[in-house]
Structure formats: C-alpha cells, structure tokens
Amino acid sequence: MPDPILVFVEQRDGKIKRPSLEAVSEASRLAKASGTSVSAAIVGSDVQALAADIGKAGAEKVYVIDDPRFKRYAAEGYAKAVVEAMRRAGATRLFLAATAMGKDLAPTIAGLTGSAVATDCTELKLDGDRLIGRRPVCAGKLFADVAFKKSPGIYTLRPNVFPQSRDGSATPAVETLRLEASDADSRSPVKDVVATAAGKVELTEASIVVSAGRGLSAPEHFKMRDELAAVLGAAVGASRAVVDAGWRPHAEQVGQTGKTVSPNLYIAIAVSGAIQHLAGMSSSKVIVAINKDADAPIFKIANYGIVGDAFEVVPALTEELKRVLHH
Amino acid sequence: MILAVCIKRVPDTNARPQVAPDGKSINPQGIEWVINPYDEFAIEEALRLKEKAGTGEVVGVSVDPDGNESILRKALAMGVDRGILVKGGSMFDGAVTAELLAGVLKNVKADLILFGKQAVDSDSYQVPSLVAHHLGLPRANVVTKLEIQGTKAVCRRQIEGNEELLELSTPCIVSCQKGLNEPRYPSLKGIMAAKKKPLEVLEAPPIEARIEILKMEPPPPRPPGRIVGKGREAVPELVRLLREEAKVI
Incomplete structure (x- = not known):
C-alpha cells in the first residue's frame, strides 16, 4: 500500500481537539484518492474511549498509547509514542493539527525521524507519489508549495480550513501500544496548566472572529467588541497597534507578529488594515469592515463594508443580531 | 553564565515581498532586511539575564x-558580546538551519540558548525544537515568562486560552514570544562599540536538504471590496447579506 498516513490526534483533559479530527478527515480524503490507509495515534491517560470519534472522522485504525505518565503533555515522550505508532503502521506521512501542541510536537518528531515539518498547511494535493503541502510564508503574504525530499513527510494542518467528516466507522480497529519508559521522555514536561482566559473562544480555531483596532480610541471601548462577539459566539482579536499600546494582551493580536486566522467570518471594527494585519486575516472566508475612514485599506479586501462611526454602528449591529438570531 | 541567542535575517514586515523570477523563492531586490522580530525578545532576555x-x-x-x-x-550594538555567522544554509529549510546551529552551539556550551518562537518569513516553528533534539536538551517554546532559579528555568508557555508551566533543568532551550519583555534600541555608544566586537565567520558544511519548494506565489486576489452603506442605517442590510448571501451566520 503506498505511503500510509498516520494522524496524531490531540486530546486535552480527555477531550479531542476538533482540528485533529479535521486532520483525520483530510487524511482520509487523500487516502481514498491514492488507495492507501489512514490510522491515528492518540496519547494520554484514560483515552481509549476516544477511538470512536476518531474512527468517525475516517481513521481505519487507532493506536492508543495510554499511560499515566502521559496525562500531561511532554514533547519527548509524546514524540516517541507517535514514532512508534508510525513504525507499527508503516506510515511514511504524518499529519498533526497546527495547534500549540501540534506545532510544538511536530519538530521533535522530525528530529527523531531525520525529517522536517511543513507547517500550517492550508491545502494538500497529490502529485504522482508526492504529497505537496501548500503553506503560508511571511504570514500569508505568499504561499509556498512544499514537497519532502526524504521520508517521512510531516505536515501540520491549519485549524478551520479542512472540513470535518463524520462518515467513518465508530468502531475502528484499536491497538494498544506500550512504551519502555526512559528519562529522556520527560525532559520538557508540562508541570501545570494555568488558565488565563477560561471559557473564551480560541482565536485560531474560531469560525467567527471579531477584531478591533485603534479607532476605538480607548481600552474601555473594547466592551462593544466583546458584546458583539458574545452574540455571535465569536473569538476576539485586536490589531498590533492596540496590543503595543497595552490596551489588549498579545494573545489577541492578529497579524504577522500575532496570530494568523482563517475564520468563516472576520469582522474588523475600526481597524485601518495595516499590511501586517491584512497578512494575518486575509484568508478569512468573509470579511466585514466597519470604519469611519472610507479610504481605509481594509475596505479593499472586505466583502461587506460599512462606512461609519464604530460607536454608532457596532451597538446597532449587536442589537440587530440579537433580534435576528434569537428568534 | 553563557547565553546564546540565535537570530535570523528576515524581510521587514512592513513590506510585501515579491516572488523571484525562478517562481519559487523571494525576490531579494528592494527588500529591507531586519532582525526577526521575535529574536529581539530573545536578545533582550539574554542581555537582562546577564x-x-x-x-x-x-x-x-x-x-x-x-x-x-x-x-x-x-x-552586537544592542549589547551582545560576540557573534558567530554561519555562511550557508537555506531560508526555508529549517532542518538544515537546525543542524548548522547545533554544530556551532555544541562548542559554545551555553547554559541557556534563546530563540524567537518563529521566523516571520518561513513561519515554521521548528528550529528551536530540532536544535534541542540534536543537542539532547530540554526546551520550551512560545515562552512569555522566564525565570532562572539556580539550575532551573521556569517557563510559561502560551497555548490556546491557557498557559503551560514548565520547569527545565539547564542547559536548555527557550523560544521567546512577544510579551516576554520590551526589546531595547541600540544606543549610539553601543553602535560604535559593535564595530570592534568579535564576529567570527564560518563556512557551512554541506547538509542534506529535507524539503523542496516547488512554487511560490501570492494568495489569490480577493473579490473587490464592496461598501454596503453608511452608518447604522446599513446594519439591517449587512445582516441580511451575511445570512442570505454569504450564509455565515
């Protein structure tokens, strides 16, 4: 069978991260097109029961590495577990979701296997026996088509780009793997997880993002952004200018020195559209801009723009959405 | 304490780089090059620790x-004591960069090796972890807070909506995220002093390429922007379009 694919499925606190199921779904789509197989590896403690959801997304087989040592993430131990699953599956391609964990883990696996990582792919296409990853460089100002000169090819897939499938079997084959413990497995263990923004929607995984910029003129005015986001169940973002001014934390920054996002809907409030900001959000499917300056660069890429004062338009938009969506 | 900082030359983020005539690289013409912005946090952190x-x-x-x-x-103008430049490698093949860096760093014998969390041109996030692998060192990536306590490096690492707390034993590798510190500007005195500081230049040995870039191009253009209307009167029409035309809410 040519080039079987293994997908690392991320779980935190016993819950699978959705972007991992997107990666399984994409792997399954490619495997069908090339006549190969898809398996998945899940690492953690008490994670056996999660195999059904992984099967539904399209994995034919799930390798479970269930060990109390892996209750919390440790890059080296997780990497060793995934490499063992790749060996068992004969996989020459590895997919991971480009989440914080995926982007941390992938290069350690690349180290163990003598390969490299194609990070944050937004498209994967078969070309003969090559699998080409299309990925943003310079935060999406350009896109590069990357192929591997050496096996395995390791690809991380950008969240919220590949559709999640639910057509697979809820009873995939399951194989439990045991690993010999060694000190090197926990060179970089996570000791604790500290909540900084509990309950909020994560920016890079959100299907709707509401961002605001310096045009809101003071930190206290970001409440209107948050209220609009709450009605839509959206994540909140900010421009570099307001982060540099200390109005908002860096975790909210969208753009080349912040986060790159591709939601279905991106609403930019009083964001002028500096080139670094546009680089981080212009792959959003639908962009809405609200700005009082009709010449703001953001209007050039906005599918829908309203020229007007955010202080007037945003509360009106929040009210209208409340009225329309909750009836 | 010996502190190593790994830095990369990248295109200024204020510019939009163009594709070179070969169709698979960045055209260097007209580009202003800067220190990778995240590497400035690494430099600042090293200087503060020293x-x-x-x-x-x-x-x-x-x-x-x-x-x-x-x-x-x-x-060097910011305050770094000496430099080692490896001539060679590739802008986009991080595995090659990592091997070259590891080759130099194993002789530097630093207690702490600092990186930016990613280079803003290749955007791969892979070099710090690969170097850690080659040198057999612990590492923490995307760090917003770092404290050295004896032979321990206590790191806070940014993840989705939370932070992870890691305690690494030194020597170790840390990649830096915005928020860690506020990088300084070089002083005039620093700029003058930098000219006399040692900067060693090494030729890169040949390293096997892991990836091949087949093509590079700008993203497809978005449809031209469309103004729905002015002020709050345009709101009902915007909501209608989002529901009925774009179908995103």
Whole structure:
C-alpha cells in the first residue's frame, strides 16, 4: 500500500481537539484518492474511549498509547509514542493539527525521524507519489508549495480550513501500544496548566472572529467588541497597534507578529488594515469592515463594508443580531 | 553564565515581498532586511539575564545563506558580546538551519540558548525544537515568562486560552514570544562599540536538504471590496447579506 498516513490526534483533559479530527478527515480524503490507509495515534491517560470519534472522522485504525505518565503533555515522550505508532503502521506521512501542541510536537518528531515539518498547511494535493503541502510564508503574504525530499513527510494542518467528516466507522480497529519508559521522555514536561482566559473562544480555531483596532480610541471601548462577539459566539482579536499600546494582551493580536486566522467570518471594527494585519486575516472566508475612514485599506479586501462611526454602528449591529438570531 | 541567542535575517514586515523570477523563492531586490522580530525578545532576555547576574557572556549566532553580517552587528550594538555567522544554509529549510546551529552551539556550551518562537518569513516553528533534539536538551517554546532559579528555568508557555508551566533543568532551550519583555534600541555608544566586537565567520558544511519548494506565489486576489452603506442605517442590510448571501451566520 503506498505511503500510509498516520494522524496524531490531540486530546486535552480527555477531550479531542476538533482540528485533529479535521486532520483525520483530510487524511482520509487523500487516502481514498491514492488507495492507501489512514490510522491515528492518540496519547494520554484514560483515552481509549476516544477511538470512536476518531474512527468517525475516517481513521481505519487507532493506536492508543495510554499511560499515566502521559496525562500531561511532554514533547519527548509524546514524540516517541507517535514514532512508534508510525513504525507499527508503516506510515511514511504524518499529519498533526497546527495547534500549540501540534506545532510544538511536530519538530521533535522530525528530529527523531531525520525529517522536517511543513507547517500550517492550508491545502494538500497529490502529485504522482508526492504529497505537496501548500503553506503560508511571511504570514500569508505568499504561499509556498512544499514537497519532502526524504521520508517521512510531516505536515501540520491549519485549524478551520479542512472540513470535518463524520462518515467513518465508530468502531475502528484499536491497538494498544506500550512504551519502555526512559528519562529522556520527560525532559520538557508540562508541570501545570494555568488558565488565563477560561471559557473564551480560541482565536485560531474560531469560525467567527471579531477584531478591533485603534479607532476605538480607548481600552474601555473594547466592551462593544466583546458584546458583539458574545452574540455571535465569536473569538476576539485586536490589531498590533492596540496590543503595543497595552490596551489588549498579545494573545489577541492578529497579524504577522500575532496570530494568523482563517475564520468563516472576520469582522474588523475600526481597524485601518495595516499590511501586517491584512497578512494575518486575509484568508478569512468573509470579511466585514466597519470604519469611519472610507479610504481605509481594509475596505479593499472586505466583502461587506460599512462606512461609519464604530460607536454608532457596532451597538446597532449587536442589537440587530440579537433580534435576528434569537428568534 | 553563557547565553546564546540565535537570530535570523528576515524581510521587514512592513513590506510585501515579491516572488523571484525562478517562481519559487523571494525576490531579494528592494527588500529591507531586519532582525526577526521575535529574536529581539530573545536578545533582550539574554542581555537582562546577564545584567542581573552581573557576569557572563552573550553569544549571537546566525545562519545566513548570503553570509550577511548586518543583523549580527545590530545585535552586537544592542549589547551582545560576540557573534558567530554561519555562511550557508537555506531560508526555508529549517532542518538544515537546525543542524548548522547545533554544530556551532555544541562548542559554545551555553547554559541557556534563546530563540524567537518563529521566523516571520518561513513561519515554521521548528528550529528551536530540532536544535534541542540534536543537542539532547530540554526546551520550551512560545515562552512569555522566564525565570532562572539556580539550575532551573521556569517557563510559561502560551497555548490556546491557557498557559503551560514548565520547569527545565539547564542547559536548555527557550523560544521567546512577544510579551516576554520590551526589546531595547541600540544606543549610539553601543553602535560604535559593535564595530570592534568579535564576529567570527564560518563556512557551512554541506547538509542534506529535507524539503523542496516547488512554487511560490501570492494568495489569490480577493473579490473587490464592496461598501454596503453608511452608518447604522446599513446594519439591517449587512445582516441580511451575511445570512442570505454569504450564509455565515
């Protein structure tokens, strides 16, 4: 069978991260097109029961590495577990979701296997026996088509780009793997997880993002952004200018020195559209801009723009959405 | 304490780089090059740790295909003590960069090796972890807070909506995220001093390429922007379009 694919499925606190199921779904789509197989590896403690959801997304087989040592993430131990699953599956391609964990883990696996990582792919296409990853460089100002000169090819897939499938079997084959413990497995263990923004929607995984910029003129005015986001169940973002001014934390920054996002809907409030900001959000499917300056660069890429004062338009938009969506 | 900082020369983020005539690389013409913005946090952190300790050395290391020393000079002007420039490697093959860096760093014998969390041109996030693998060192990526306690490095690492707390034993590798500190500007005195600081230039040995870039191109253009209307009167029409035309809410 040519080039079987293994997908690392991320779980935190016993819950699978959705972007991992997107990666399984994409792997399954490619495997069908090339006549190969898809398996998945899940690492953690008490994670056996999660195999059904992984099967539904399209994995034919799930390798479970269930060990109390892996209750919390440790890059080296997780990497060793995934490499063992790749060996068992004969996989020459590895997919991971480009989440914080995926982007941390992938290069350690690349180290163990003598390969490299194609990070944050937004498209994967078969070309003969090559699998080409299309990925943003310079935060999406350009896109590069990357192929591997050496096996395995390791690809991380950008969240919220590949559709999640639910057509697979809820009873995939399951194989439990045991690993010999060694000190090197926990060179970089996570000791604790500290909540900084509990309950909020994560920016890079959100299907709707509401961002605001310096045009809101003071930190206290970001409440209107948050209220609009709450009605839509959206994540909140900010421009570099307001982060540099200390109005908002860096975790909210969208753009080349912040986060790159591709939601279905991106609403930019009083964001002028500096080139670094546009680089981080212009792959959003639908962009809405609200700005009082009709010449703001953001209007050039906005599918829908309203020229007007955010202080007037945003509360009106929040009210209208409340009225329309909750009836 | 010996602190190593790995830095990369990248295109200024204020510019939109163009594709070179070969169709698979960035056209260097007209580009202004800068220190990778995240590497500035790494430099600043190294300088602060040395200042706090009152002793030590900060070594800047850079791999540059053109052998250009401009950003290492800037790092020296900020206060880095000496530089090592490896001429060779590739802008986008991080596995090659990592092997070259590891080759240099194993001789530097630093207690702490600092990186930016990603280079803003290749955006791969892979070099710090690969170097950690080659050197057999612990590492923490995307760090917003770092505290050295004896032979322990206590790191806070940014993840989705939370932070992870890691305690690494030194020597170790830390990649830096915005928020860690506020990088300084080089002083005039620093710029003058930088000219006399040692900067060693090494030729890169041949390293096997892991990836091949087949094509590079700008993203497809978005449809031209469309103004729905002015002020709050345009809101009902916007909501209608989002529901009925775009179908995103």
